[in-house]
Amino acid sequence: xxxxxxxxxxxxxxxxxxxxxxxxxxxxxxxxxxxxxxxxxxxxxxxxxxxxxxxxxxxxxxxxxxxxxxxxxxxxxxxxxxxxxxxxxxxxxxxxxxxxxxxxxxxxxxxxxxxxxxxxxxxxxxxxxxxxxxxxxxxxxxxxxxxxxxxxxxxxxxxxxxxxxxxxxxxxxxxxxxxxxxxxxxxxxxxxxxxxxxxx
Amino acid sequence: xxxxxxxxxxxxxxxxxxxxxxxxxxxxxxxxxxxxxxxxxxxxxxxxxxxxxxxxxxxxxxxxxxxxxxxxxxxxxxxxxxxxxxxxxxxxxxxxxxxxxxxxxxxxxxxxxxxxxxxxxxxxxxxxxxxxxxxxxxxxxxxxxxxxxxxxxxxxxxxxxxxxxxxxxxxxxxxxxxxxxxxxxxxxxxxxxxxxxxxxxxxxxxxxxxxxxxxxxxxxxxxxxxxxxxxxxxxxxxxxxxxxxxxxxxxxxxxxxxxxxxxxxxxxxxxxxxxxxxxxxxxxxxxxxxxxxxxxxxxxxxxxxxxxxxxxxxxxxxxxxxxxxxxxxxxxxxxxxxxxxxxxxxxxxxxxxxxxxxxxxxxxxxxxxxxxxxxxxxxxxxxxxxxxxxxxxx
Numbered sequence: 001x002x003x004x005x006x007x008x009x010x011x012x013x014x015x016x017x018x019x020x021x022x023x024x025x026x027x028x029x030x031x032x033x034x035x036x037x038x039x040x041x042x043x044x045x046x047x048x049x050x051x052x053x054x055x056x057x058x059x060x061x062x063x064x065x066x067x068x069x070x071x072x073x074x075x076x077x078x079x080x081x082x083x084x085x086x087x088x089x090x091x092x093x094x095x096x097x098x099x100x101x102x103x104x105x106x107x108x109x110x111x112x113x114x115x116x117x118x119x120x121x122x123x124x125x126x127x128x129x130x131x132x133x134x135x136x137x138x139x140x141x142x143x144x145x146x147x148x149x150x151x152x153x154x155x156x157x158x159x160x161x162x163x164x165x166x167x168x169x170x171x172x173x174x175x176x177x178x179x180x181x182x183x184x185x186x187x188x189x190x191x192x193x194x195x196x197x198x199x200x
Numbered sequence: 201x202x203x204x205x206x207x208x209x210x211x212x213x214x215x216x217x218x219x220x221x222x223x224x225x226x227x228x229x230x231x232x233x234x235x236x237x238x239x240x241x242x243x244x245x246x247x248x249x250x251x252x253x254x255x256x257x258x259x260x261x262x263x264x265x266x267x268x269x270x271x272x273x274x275x276x277x278x279x280x281x282x283x284x285x286x287x288x289x290x291x292x293x294x295x296x297x298x299x300x301x302x303x304x305x306x307x308x309x310x311x312x313x314x315x316x317x318x319x320x321x322x323x324x325x326x327x328x329x330x331x332x333x334x335x336x337x338x339x340x341x342x343x344x345x346x347x348x349x350x351x352x353x354x355x356x357x358x359x360x361x362x363x364x365x366x367x368x369x370x371x372x373x374x375x376x377x378x379x380x381x382x383x384x385x386x387x388x389x390x391x392x393x394x395x396x397x398x399x400x401x402x403x404x405x406x407x408x409x410x411x412x413x414x415x416x417x418x419x420x421x422x423x424x425x426x427x428x429x430x431x432x433x434x435x436x437x438x439x440x441x442x443x444x445x446x447x448x449x450x451x452x453x454x455x456x457x458x459x460x461x462x463x464x465x466x467x468x469x470x471x472x473x474x475x476x477x478x479x480x481x482x483x484x485x486x487x488x489x490x491x492x493x494x495x496x497x498x499x500x501x502x503x504x505x506x507x508x509x510x511x512x513x514x515x516x517x518x519x520x521x522x523x524x525x526x527x528x529x530x531x532x533x534x535x536x537x538x539x540x541x542x543x544x545x546x547x548x549x550x551x552x553x554x555x556x557x558x559x560x561x562x563x564x565x566x567x568x569x570x571x572x573x574x575x576x577x578x579x580x581x582x583x584x585x586x587x588x589x590x591x592x593x594x
Contacts, residue, residue, distance in 0.1 A: 034271060038267045046257075046258065050253075055264060062270070085430070088425060137253060138256070152253060161214065169430070176208060176214070177206060179210050179214075187245060190252070
């Protein structure tokens, strides 16, 4: 039986048209895409910075996120939920990197030292303390279930309940419950990791 | 009015309720001390988390490029850097085709990780799967190449594997056997060789392997998202499921001069004449896969086929025809060749013919299961020679 003719034998291969996104190189100058980029860039880069604490890496990953969008013209050209898709993709990417970074702790420590030595901040000690605090928060996020980390970082990035529901793919009425659970998990994990150092 | 849900109280704290909802809730809170106490606890928790999360915000000295500048940078960078090929297009690129022959056995093993049933003393609480028959499903490589992959997808899959797989039994270096008798002893089952070949094969015995994998729904869903298939939602039963795989010792008998995948290319590659004489016979007792009984393998298989380009309806129709607990399903690229069922070695087998293998030669792979052993006979040239070779096994 020829593979191309096995329609009747259990598999009419009718690829989902959304999957075939065209082999041609995408046109980088489409006004629609530029509009989406300008509109969503600040939120996406801010979200990734919050997760990773590294401006260069956040900008690099933001480019990756928009490149993925660019490769999906069906999404960029639709009236669909582009903002939600961008936030979800960025958060997934960021959490993945965060977990990898958590295995290389020296990264944050080096960043803190650099900040102190660079002399850009008028209050280097406060900056270092803030960086240390942020390092702990990221370490906790890296240990949480991705669903919990995702909703916390999206909320901290200023998403409304409607935007959170769109990004996470749930009904708006369940966002509050998800936040409560994620916050409880965050506090529990934070205490477990740092209770010997401070009382939260 | 019943007591308020935590989610409703949380939404009140965030100002995410309508005026009407808010009025009703405030009335309830005025009369319900328990809900009021919970509201205070939730408020305190939310405030603590908010304060911690606020430390992640960029400081005044950590400004980003503005959006128009970033867009110009994005355009310049992506013009300079060619679009990364998807892992699927790399997988099916011409340079890998010579490796397909030897990879046939691997395909048998890997695919059986997902779908194989039996009983085992080791995993009594789990459903055991074992390969009893083989089916082929054609997949559309165009659809696969259309999936959005790139380096991040590769990293995510690699990281998922490294995070979630525990090797429980590691294979030693393959052992070389001088003849079938020695191979029997090393492998622990009766090894068969091709009687129709008069030349002596190179026989190697691969060691036993075992690993366990704990599935993480969110991570797997993340990978699907990464491929641009957020429309496919994995069931919650996947999360935390422990899948244990055991692969018994396998024997490979190689006749003639065959390509050796993984070896560096400094050696002289086999000529067309060499390849014409190449035959590889692999045999391995069926690997066993243990999965929690509640894991719906058919549902996962349907999703996998959709990810490979099938419509939901067609994937469901195909999956309905297959007993996923005992069938090894081999995906083959639709444009790579053809397949047919054939009688071999006294049982029903599947003969896959692939166009344009190593050095442009056609190739074949004949697969069958007999007495609990999976056989794979692979070679170059006409597929007509496969069945006589297989029927001569002794």
